[in-house]
Amino acid sequence: MLPPSRNKRMKELSRLINTPLSCTCGRVHEVPVRSLSLHADMDAVAEACLTYIQGRNLLVVSDLTTYELQARELIGRLEQKGFKAGSCLYTEAKVLPDERSLGQLLMSSAGKPDGMIAVGSGTITDLTRMAAARQGIPFLSVPTAPSMDGYASGVSSLLAGGRKTTYPGVTATAILGSLELIAAAPLKLLQAGFGDIIGKKISVCDWLLGHTLNGEYLCPYILGLVEQAADSVIARAEGIRSREPEAVQGLMEALLLSGMAIAMAGDSRPASGSEHLLAHYLEGAFLREDREPLSHGLAVAVGTVCAGMFYHTVLNSAEWVDKEQITAVREALGARQPVPWQIRSWLADIGLSASPADYGISRELLREALLVSHFTRPRYTIFSFAAKLGILEQAAERVLDKLYPL
Ligand SMILES: [Zn+2]
Ligand SMILES: [Zn+2]
Structure with missing residues (x-):
């Protein structure tokens, strides 16, 4: 059971994602995230893939740490549910959000997947968002650390020619993390x-x-x-x-x-x-x-x-x-x-x-x-x-x- 004050904040977040807001500023604000939870296990993520992704061909993006933490288990769960789950696994100690990493992601699947799942924090999420945007497919985010504010945003911050540049991307369709793991981050x-x-x-x-x-x-x-x-x-x-x-x-x-x-x-x-x-x-x-x-x-x-x-x-x-x-x-x-x-x-x-x-x-x-x-x-x-x-x-x-x- 969550403490009351935090429950209130989660309710506020859930309200923002599900209701277009006609604002006094003259615009209608909408957050295109459809589902949000900080108490999701890998079964819940696999269920969300069934709900939000049309098609069976998925790509799970992770690094060595997040693969062991959650991505390996997720791939197993997805296959049990009838998905074909490919893996883009970054094996370097420090993954850079650059052209090389993006190229590796795009080359990790034979063709265009039907959707992607980013299991990780800033770099993994930004790379997946960019790849999903360029291929016109949805992605789900499994956040693993409270290290940056990009999980719910629609832009990616990537290195191009050694310079940090902000690119428009797509917003994650669902953000499904486990607070227990997030709180155990370094x-x-x-x-x-x-x-x-x-x-x-x-x-x-x-x-x-x-x-x-x-x-x-x-x-x-x-x-x-x-x-x-x-x-x-x-x-x-x-x-x-x-x-x-x-x-x-x-x-x-x-x-x-x-x-x-x-x-x-x-x-x-x-x-x-x-x-x-x-x-x-x-x-x-x-x-x-x-x-x-x-x-x-x-x-x-x-x-x-x-x-x-x-x-x-x-x-x-x-x-x-x-x-x-x-x-x-x-x-x-x-x-x-x-x-x-x-x-x-x-x-x-x-x-x-x-x-x-x-x-x-x-x-x-x-x-x-x-x-x-x-x-x-x-x-x-x-x-x-x-x-x-x-x-x-x-x-x-x-x-x-x-x-x-x-
Ligand atoms: Zn406004
Ligand atoms: Zn920032």
Whole structure:
């Protein structure tokens, strides 16, 4: 039996997936996920394949860890139910979401399967989503760790030519995980999920900035959902770190909610701002330099620290407070943008450092990310605003001086 507060959140999630919402923002929001459970065994996943996939030819995508955890058993269950279940098994220790891995996935079945099942977390889900979208087939997600918010979203974040790029994809028809296994994921994956979620405290500020200064569409309802998701997780950081089941469930639900917000808005705007621009830039740089990959969620945690300091510097430095539009921005944000000490204390609660140097990020690389990442994607953020005011470089140097004291 689930604790009452979490039951309420699951009900809210279930309501979002099954009812198109005519919103006060003027749009109808719909999440194309048909079924959602965090208490599903492999029989339930095989049943869902019978319900949601037309045809008998399936492909199960996993890595060595998730194959042993769930995919092997799932393949057996599917065959018992009369499916022909092929396997795309990544055997490398760290699977990259790149062209090579996508090619391997597409070459794993003789022809076009009727549907796919992604058994894994970020990389496996993003690769499967992309392959399913390009082949015009449905996919089901079996999440194995609360490490990122992409399970319910409709976009894939993949490496193309060594750069992290967001591609439109399809939303999973069903998301069927086992909370028991999800809560047993390595601590670094729980910390990564926490990092991805605290980034929303920045992304909603960037969305408001884009709305106020750049005339962009904004839905207050979706913005509120994302904010709530972030606040509920931040309040339970220590519980997540010590794997209290209710806290880990709350993290997973918040990640699902954030992904749904992306699906409802039609793109990643509500959940991805300047902190994600920095994160994607840093992740790509590590790979280009042939270094051990920087996990997405930890990169977002660092991005959140830096973007939070950047906001604080731009909006509070004495010589800039009179600049045109700074007052409008401060009014639009209200008390929303997190102050740097808060972000540091959230990270301390989950057991993460707030110093980029501790992640192997040099001052030079971070300077490049602060100055260049906003060119990588047409998205209005605090960096666009600073560039327009002509203070991007000065603000970046101030943030760097604080992050890398002599
Ligand atoms: Zn709306
Ligand atoms: Zn993310």
